[in-house]
Amino acid sequence: MSFFGPDEDINSVLNKPSVKVSMFLSWMERNKDPNDTVARTLTYVQFPIFYVSNIENRCWEPRQKAKAIGRIHSVPPSFGEAYFLRILLNKVKGPKSFEDIRTVNGHVHDTFRDACYALDLLDDDTEYIEAIKEANETATCSYISVLFAMMLLSNTLSRPEVVWESTWKYMTDDFMYRLRKFHRSEALSVPEDHLKNYALGEIEKFLLRNNSSLRRFLTMPYPDEASLADSQNRLIYEERCYTQLDRGNEYERQMSMLNDEQRYVFEEILKAVEGDAGGVFFVYGYGGTGKTFLWKTLSATIRSKGQIVLNVASSGIASLLLTGAGLHTPGFIFL
Known part of the structure; x- marks a missing residue:
């Protein structure tokens, strides 16, 4: 526990040993001592049996008396990672860092929960x-x-x-x-x-x-x-509901079949769509010149990118030729 007054400088507060080093952190520091082989054989729960916390110096020292009474605060499952960390403190011996606590068989897990699961400390649901x-x-x-x-x-x-x-x-x-x-x-x-x-x-x-x-x-x-x-x-x-993969395959197949005039119109309209410039485009041609094929290629291209195309047509026959078309003024709306 750390105490500080309302008028104390923030830097002096943060530099206090009681803030920078807790009993838990000093336990891991003790495990780094190469001359202490006992500490690394103990879990955090077992540690107070052989060591006592020196509150003034914020460190653990070998215990002189044989008896010790201590406990780890209980943590409910709703606390998430803190709960899984508490479980590991009953199993992991001699960690020098939080990464060591999450390490199982040489693999560092992303969370304490994953480490618990790897150690079979949790049910598989x-x-x-x-x-x-x-x-x-x-x-x-x-x-x-x-x-x-x-x-x-x-x-x-x-x-x-x-x-x-x-x-x-x-x-x-x-x-x-x-x-x-x-x-x-x-x-x-x-x-x-x-x-x-x-x-x-x-x-x-x-x-x-x-x-x-x-x-x-x-x-x-x-x-x-x-x-x-x-x-x-x-x-x-x-x-x-359109599948991007299917639309992408359709786009690649139809792109290879466009003639030079169709490709020019296709690139001009697509440039306006991708640049978010908007615009109104009028494409004129006799029946059989590939206007509908051009519209279908444009629709497949836009839909393959996960965007929305609303096809509209002025007649029932035209609306049947365009995928997802409805009766209205002929054209496209790109969203």
Whole structure:
């Protein structure tokens, strides 16, 4: 514990030994002593049996008396990394740094939790995954979302992100049904990231009602509210459903078939799109000269980059020739 007055200089406060060196840090400093072979054979829990903390000098010294009473403060699982660090302090012997505490079999893990998992100090959460799979046989998707949220609230999951990746599909069947009904399309394809986003949104709603949030669980993804809003706009949502890889393959195939005039028009329009310059372009030509092919190549190019293209046409026949086109003034809208 460190004490300082309201008028003390900040530099003098920060340079106090009590601030710069704690009992915990001085334990790791003691482990660096090459002449002390005993210290490196002990865990932090065992250390007070053989050493005593010198508060004045902020260091550990060999204990003269045989008996010692001490404890490590309890840490609840909700504290995250501090909880996993406490677990490791019961197992790791003689670390000289925080990196040493996270090292297992020569590999330095990114977090204390990963180190615990590598040492088999945590359960693998298989029982929770199986419980959700079993519930899927008879329960609704909303019930499964609540079940997963309750597991998060209970702080019993060692790796919530692993349980999430194994079970999120069971939370989205009702979303598929309602979305297809809303858009009146049984063949509507829903991207995987949109399905995950929906399930995360339902989980977040439940957690907020219980004074919690997915933001408390650092390894869990967080829902994108903008994507949820887009799902209610049929035109934008259908554009988001295009696969960039498929559009990219279509773009490469069609680009090789453009003639010189088509390529010139293509490059001029694409230059305006990529430069965010905007513009109105009128392309004239007799039937069969490849105007529609040019529009389709432009659409595939823009969609392959994950952007939105709204095709519109003035007649029913023209709208059938363009992917995702609707009846309106002929042209393109790039978003």
